[in-house]
Amino acid sequence: MFSLVAQVARFFRFDTIEVPASPAAALMESADHSAGLDAHRAQELRTAASAWLSVVR
Secondary structure (H helix, E strand, O other): OHHHHHHHHHHHOOOOOOOOOOHHHHHHHHHHHHOOOOHHHHHHHHHHHHHHHHHHO
16 A cells, blocks of 8 residues: 555656755856856856855855
C-alpha cells in the first residue's frame, strides 16, 4: 500500500523552481545569460545588482 501511495506522490510531485538567494543574484544570472547577446544590457544588469547591494548594506 505504501509503495502505491509513494508512486502516486511521485507522479503528482511538482518540479521546484530554483530561486536565487537575492534579487542581486537574479540580476547577475540574467547578466550572465545576456552577456553574449547584448553586452550593454549585461552591464546594465550588473550595475543594477551592484546598486541593490549598496542599498541593502
